[in-house]
């Protein structure tokens with residue numbers, strides 16, 4: 001899973017760093033960069049997964065009356081009312097590419 005940083009919380013970390021930089025005055029640039037990198041490694045993160053944007057197509061051979069659509073990403077049969085593909089999880093909010 002990708003590691004996403006909460007920019008507002010990381011900004012607070014940088015503000016605390018800046019306070020210390022002013023306090024100690026002569027902090028060398030290399031030390032400052034190392035401190036920033038260290039801060040980045042321990043920065044607060046949020047749980048998130050990448051969203052795949054897909055689309056639905058009319059199924060060629062629907063197996064059941066209700067399963068009359070298929071995912072444009074993985075071809076999984078699905079309901080016309082499904083917002084997400086039950087197989088690959090793609091969010092079906094994209095443009096159809098079959099001119100349908």
Ligand SMILES: [Zn+2]
Pocket residue numbers: 071072073074075076085086087088089090
């Ligand atoms: Zn899918």
